[in-house]
Amino acid sequence: MTEKLSGMNGMVPPNRHKEGVSKNASKDHKIYWTYTEEPHKSRRAAILKAHPEVAALNGYEPKTKWVVLSVVFIQLTCATLLANTNPWNWKFFFTAYFIGAFCNQNIFLAVHELTHNLAFKRAMHNRMFSLVANLPVGAPFSASFRPYHIEHHRYQGVEGMDTDLPTTLELILFDNVLGKAFFCTFQLFFYAFRPMFVRQLPLTTLHFWNILVQLSFDFLVIKYLGWRSMAYFFLSSFMAGSLHPTAGHFLSEHYNVNHTRLIQEGPGKDTPLETFSYYGPLNILVYNAGYHIEHHDFPYVPWTRIAKVRELAPEFYNNIPECKSWSGIIYQFITDSNVGMWCRVKRKQKSELSN
Known part of the structure; x- marks a missing residue:
């Protein structure tokens, strides 16, 4: 993955979440617990507000x-x-x-x-x-x-x-x-x-x-x-x-191997990212499954149009760290002592978040 940490303000509006509680995963190998809501629902609303034309991409692919x-x-x-x-x-x-x-x-x-x-x-x-x-x-x-x-x-x-x-x-x-x-x-x-x-x-x-x-x-x-x-x-x-190279998608989708965080102002700042995309050539073999942030944002857009989501709303995607290689992330996951199965974000259920 690459460390593109600037310009994250376009990802989620700054007043969207409650304050998170974290531990330094890279030091104590503990999963990050957050008290923020699942991020993709709010991202979807923000993207549709800025780019209502994205909704037209929904549908099936014969x-x-x-x-x-x-x-x-x-x-x-x-x-x-x-x-x-x-x-x-x-x-x-x-x-x-x-x-x-x-x-x-x-x-x-x-x-x-x-x-x-x-x-x-x-x-x-x-x-x-x-x-x-x-x-x-x-x-x-x-x-x-x-x-x-x-x-x-x-x-x-x-x-x-x-x-x-x-x-x-x-x-x-x-x-x-x-x-x-x-x-x-x-x-x-x-x-x-x-x-x-x-x-x-x-x-x-x-x-x-x-x-x-x-x-x-x-x-x-x-x-x-x-x-x-x-x-x-x-x-x-x-x-x-x-x-296998294509098996790297299992790791690249939600493992935050670089411990990168969402940089923004207000509540929810310094929240770890929890979904990532891969834009490499292997996508052609697996229905563009690498466009995983885009998929979670818009799960009813098929593989032939999912890349168009990023194209229509670039400010929401271009500055998010991306996985450069599915083979590379498997190697990093295994060999890097600062990377492991704990590089994930967990949260409470919505009913518990509101308490």
């Missing part, structure tokens, strides 16, 4: 379904071609890393687009198509991802509600180089299983269909292509969430 189907086809083709290849063969490994992982990261973020109803006009069509997008991942996740992700937007940073936050146990176990390397290698499992330990949500009919469709697909793959093809899907998913 092109998404064709990209998803193309990626699913690529993965099916690779799985078919590797059906008789030993998983320990370098060709199998390299294909999974250099093709499969990019494809399945694309799938992960396609499901993210579908979660926000950004591929079809009707919500149900987005839900059903997410089951198709899910297929090359190997395990059903799309139905579970949606409710947790919606809560991540609604309750960003709220302990016990935002399951994107690391747990206390994770903070204790992984506060060293080896621990952080382990987390980055297996972070897909943490994102998959952490929600079930933090906040269990009820199963729905969509969960049932997700499981049924996925298991039926897996059965057909194993029956007609063999277990090696199924192993290819799982290995692609694992690598997509491991030490």
